[in-house]
Amino acid sequence: MEILMALVVGGLYGTGVYLLLRPTPVKVIIGLAILTNAVNLLIFTAARLTRGHPPIVEETLGRPSYPIADPVPQALVLTAIVIAFGVLAFTLVLFRRAAETTEADNLDEMRTTDT
Amino acid sequence: MGYAICSVFLLALLAPGLTRIAKPVSGWLMAALPLTLCVYFLSMLDATAGGLTLQVTWPWLPDLGIRLSFFLDGLSLLFAVLVCGVGAVIMIYSADYLADHKCLGSFFLFLNLFMASMLGLVLADNLITLFVFWELTSLTSFFLIGFDHDRDKARSSALQALLVTGVGGLALLAGLILVGEAAGTLELSELLQSGDLIRQHAWYVPIVLLVATGAFAKSAQFPFHFWLPNAMEAPTPVSAYLHSATMVKAGIYLLLRLSPILGQTALWHGMLETVGGVTMLGSILMAIRQTDMKRLLAYTTISSLGTMVFLIGLDIPLSIAAAISYMLAHVLYKASLFLITGIIDHATGSRDLSALGGLFGKMPVIGLVAILAALSMAGAAPFLGFVGKELFYEVVLMAPRAAPLSILAALLTSIFMVTSAALLTVRPFFGPARSDRLPHGPVATNLWLGPLLLAGAGTLAGVFIGIIDKSLLAPAVSAVQPGHSVKPLALWHGFTPVLAFSILTLASGIAVYFRCDWYRAWTENWSRRHHYGAETCYERLYSGLFTIASRLTLIIQNGRLRNYLLTVFISATVLVSSTLLWNGGIRFPTVWTSVNFGDLILAGIILAAAYVTSRVGHRLVAIVAMGVIGYGIALIFAQLGAPDLAMTQFSIETMTVLLFILIFHRLPLFSRLAPRRAMRFDAVVATAAGLLMTALTLAAVSGPTDKRLADFFAKQSVPAAHGRNIVNTILVDFRALDTLGEIAVLGMAGVGVWALLKLWPKERRKP
Amino acid sequence: MGPFETVAKGKKKAMRSIILSTAARFLMPMILLFSAFLLLRGHNLPGGGFVGGLIAAAAFGLYLLAFDVQETRRLLRIDPRTLVGLGLLVVLGSGLTGWFKGKPFLTALWGRYRLTGFLHIEIGTPLIFDAGIYLVVLGSAMTMLLALAEED
Structure with a gap:
């Protein structure tokens, strides 16, 4: 499973980088979203994988009965996912505004804000 | 003493408000404090005349030996009195001169800031403190020169003055730090005892060169002289105060102050004599070419500053006394003449010497004051300028090196100074009147009071030179030359060669005045064919720097997202993968999770x-x-x-x-906007980055892991946070502050999106 | 202009299909209830303010697609930007409760109350904190969606 995850992280990362380098704004934003996913997955994987045991305490025991998935990266990634959404939305609107202001649909032409 | 400086800084902060509340009397309000301080410093006269020094020390950066320390001896007292006394006069004058200006309040703010900095500079004991105030005067003068910031020329002149004096300031800082390192102390009062230590130190030559560069830039000595005429863009009271009376004298003060520490060597004397001599003669030759009164005054100021530097450099005991009396005379007549120029400018709308005439009948008081000041400038008896020039000749006649050259330079400088004084007064006041260049109305009292006080002081000081010498000049001289017995100054020395020189100077100066137009035509012709000089050099450097900077910016900050990202990704990939390979290559985990x-x-x-x-x-x-x-x-x-x-x-x-x-x-x-080649290149970079991340992920799961945090949260979740979902308890309890920050960011992103979409000028929205 | 442009331009009409609007009308309360359920159970079982808020936002988003901005705003009643501020205030309030009792900011306080007989309910500031998260997430997401939808 670790190798599989590593491959997925690598694949997503490569795709994200490639898309970020495109001159089309939408591709850059999609690249950003994919890169975010790759990073989240990397953090999640780096803390070791545990199949099927969520970090939830048994009601009767007062502690988990078996080795659980690490809750720390989960808490980190959870907020990261939500914030990434905010960043994505902001970038999307920003690019849209920039495209409208500079009347360019190409990032290379959006080099100045003086219109 | 320290509180004196603080009080001026405080007044500076209050100045805009006070000006708004009481505009008609704002000048007098502003003048009250400097007048008080002037009296305060004058009350110290007896103490410093007896050779006493006062010291105040406040800790600042004790670990670096930097203290906010001040001391008062004869020399700093003389300068402090000048700064406050002339300052008070300027304040009264400015309130009327700039009465119609919309920013009078901020003018007083800057002027008071400058005055406080100048006071700090002349009173500073610690060298770093001195440097800080030195730079503060440069900064405040930037604001004052560029005060009429609507004009392009004012802004560029302000920047030029700041850059030139700023570069000099940096050299000075380096020099002062070297002094501190060499002597082991930064306190001037202690350094005065360790002159021999520094003179024999290996760093002596760089110290002298650096310190002198700073002083020369500040006092507009060749080859840094060009900023001063350009600084005439400043309002006239600023020119009178900064560019004749105080700031340009800071370099003179520094040279005087450091001459017991750095002086008495061939390097010191040779350099000061040469630079001072070249400056005084060169700029007076430039001066009589000018037709703008202010520029003429500026060039004569440079010449006088050159004379002072020259005198400080001369290896004769009397030369320091000569320099100091010359300086005092110069402050009084030059500030007065500047202020009169301002009055003429205001009254007639011109300060062009070729356009003005017949003003004496219209403004006799101003005319009389101008004549008093001009006579002092020409060095006629019984004015203070006469004393200064007599001493100048007396010292030059004793010059130990290159005496003929020095005498010639001194003679020419003084002759042309007489010519300049004549140029400034004869035509404008007694020349043929021009109907379109006559005063519109009477001159306000507040305007002519200042020049009258200054010129009158110059006259009285000449007549009662004995008293002035004993109380003010002699303590200053003995602060520079401790232990030297100075012969008392007097107006009348009897029939000496010096007197002959004086008479010759006056006569020749007036003679040159009548041949002046010929000289002007000749130099005009000459300068049209020769375009070089220090200012051209400065301009080349300045524009060159901008060209380099803009080219560099174009390369580094080219506005192409792809280039930035490629730089980041390629360097990150190369660096991280080489580190990874260096540390044992790709690793694989030993424990696997099932697939x-x-x-x-x-x-x-x-x-x-x-x-x-x-x-x-x-x-x-x-x-x-x-x-x-x-x-x-x-x-x-x-x-x-x-x-x-x-x-x-x-x-x-x-x-x-x-x-x-x-x-x-x-x-x-x-x-498909990108060319195929670029896409292939990007694909290679992206693949490399992806492979690296795969390797890194594997490396991350291969190493040892630390489960302490996970265990802690698992054990504490129910007892401490009353929740069984550990992720949730971390979010809302254990690390709640982080979550608070995160949702704040999320909220801001939402409002940001809203702002980008909604807060948009309607006319720019697409239909 | 590709074929999708025309579809997108006519989106308002195309999206206002009867099926979608009927489904949205029926689903809305269910999804909102589900989001509240997720919020409440979040402390002990998977769920919480973040997920709850997002699901609620998705519900309103669905409504937005099915109807229009005005309808959605009316359903929300409160301006979503106010929701963001409100949520942050709730979070701050829950943190300050401990602070007023002389404990560090954001220290959790818990109380156990008896409802009837053997039924007890445990309420603590972290639950209020979670509700604040719910409001901020919902408000922020709706601010974005509504601002975008109003662009047309």
């Missing part, structure tokens, strides 16, 4: 969708593929014991797709 068939399919779908996003030519397909990746990852989270993550990822993905749908038809179309 089932579903995982394989899921990973396959995610990677396929990723490939689609990068290859597809249509936006909608790319967005759908992106959604597929997100949902796939959510499923992975669900498989691997993270239901919270899975649910969040699911809903976020839904929201993202919703977002894209709403904005979709506003987004530009995909188009």
Whole structure:
């Protein structure tokens, strides 16, 4: 499973980088979203994988009965996912505004804000 | 003493408010404090005349030996009295002169800041303190020269003055630090005893060169002289105060102050004599070419400053006394003449010498004051200027080196100084009147009071030179030359060669005045053919720097996102992968989590969708593929014991797709904009980065792991946080502050999106 | 202009299908209830303010697609930007409760109350904190969606 995850992280990362380098704004934003996913997955994987045991305490025991998935990266990634959404939305609107202001649909032409 | 400086800084802060409340009397309000301080310093006369010094020390950076320390001896007292006395006069004058200006309040703010800095400079004991105040005077003078900031010329002149004196200031700082290192102390009062130590130190030559550069730049000595005539863009009271009476004297003060420490060597004498001599003769030759009264005054000021530097450099005991009396005379007559120029400028709308005439009948008081000041400038008896020039000749006649050259330079300088004085007064006041250049009305009392006081002081000081010498000049001289018995100054020395020189000077000066137009025509012709000099050099350097900077910016900050990202990704990939290889290459984990068939399919779908996003030519397909990746990852989270993550990822993905749908038809179309080669190159970089991340992920799961945090949260979740969902207890309890920050960011992103969309000028919205 | 442009331009009409609007009308309360359920159970089982808020936002988003901005705003009643501020205030309030009792900011306080007989309910500031998260997430997401939808 670790190798599989590593491959997925690598694949997503490569795709994200490639898309970020495109001159089309939408591709850059999609690249950003994919890169975010790759990073989240990397953090999640780096803390070791545990199949099927969520970090939830048994009601009767007062502690988990078996080795659980690490809750720390989960808490980190959870907020990261939500914030990434905010960043994505902001970038999307920003690019849209920039495209409208500079009347360019190409990032290379959006080099100045003086219109 | 320290509080004196603080009080002026405080007044500076209050100045705009006070000016707004009481504008008609603001000049007198502003003058009250400097007058008080002037009296305060004068009350110290007896103490300093007896050779006493006062010291005040406040700790500042004790670890670096930097203290906010001040001391008062004869020399600093003389300068402090001048700074406050002339300052008070200038304040009264400015309130009337700039009465119609909309920024009078901020003018007083800057002027008071300058005065406080100048006081700090002449009173400073610690060298670093001195430097800080030195730079403060440069900064405040920048604001004052550029006070009429609507004019392009004023701004560029202000910048020029700041750059030239600023570069000099940096040299000075280096020099002062070297002095401190060489002597082991930064206190001037202690350094005065360790002159021999520094003179024999290996760093002596660089110290002298650096310190002298700073002083020369400040006092407008060749080759830094060009900023001073340009600084005439400043309002006239500023020119009178900064550019004749105080700031340009800071270099003179520094040279006087340091001459017991650095002086008495061939280097010191030779350099000061040469630079001072070249400056005094060169700029007086420039001066009589000028037709603008202020520029003429500026060039004569440079010449007088050159004379002072020259005198400080001469290796004769009397020369210091000569320099100091020359300086005092110069302050009084030059400030007065500047102020008169301002009055004429205001009254007639011109300060062009060729356009003015017949003013004496219209403004006799101003005319009388101008004649008093001009006579002092020409060095006629019984004015203070006469004493200064007599001493100048007396010292030059004793010059130990290059005596003929020095005498010639001194003679020429003084002759042309007489000519300049005549130029300034004869034509404007007694020349043929021009109907279009006559005063509009009477001159306000506040305006002529200042020049009258200054010129009158110059006259009285000449008549009662004995008293002035004993109380003010002699203590200053003995502060520079401790132990030297100075012969008392007097107006009348009997029939000596010096007197002959004086008479010759006056006669020749007046003779030159009548031949002046010929000289002007000749120099005009000459300068039209020769375009070089220090200012051209400065301009070349200045524009060259800008060219280099803009080229560099074009290369580094080219505005292409792709170039920035490529730089980041390539360098990160190369650096990290070389580190990875250096530390033993790619590692594989020893413990594996099982893989089932579903995982394989899921990973396959995610990677396929990723490939689609990068290859597809249509936006909608790319967005759908992106959604597929997100949902796939959510499923992975669900498989691997993270239901919270899975649910969040699911809903976020839904929201993202919703977002894209709403904005979709506003987004530009995909188009194949990048050239094929660039795409291939990007693909290589992206593949390398992806492979590196794969290796890094494997490396991350191969090493030892630390489960202490996870264990802590698992054990504490129920007892401490009353919750069984550990992820949730971390979010809302254990690390609640982080979450608070995160939702604040999320809220800001939302409001930011709203602001970008809604707070937009209506006319710029597309129909 | 590709074929999708025309579809997108006519989105308002195309999206206002009867099926979608009927489904949205029926689903709305269910999804909102589900989001509240997720919020409440979040402390002990998977769920919480983040997920709850997002699901609620998705519900309103669905409504937005099915109807229009005015309808959605009316359903929300409160301006979503106010929701963001309100949520942050709730979070701050829950943190300050401990602070007023002389404990560090954001220290959790818990109380156990008996409802009837053997039924007890445990309420603590972290639950209020979670509700604040719910409001901020919902408000922020709706601010974005509504602002975007109003662009047309």
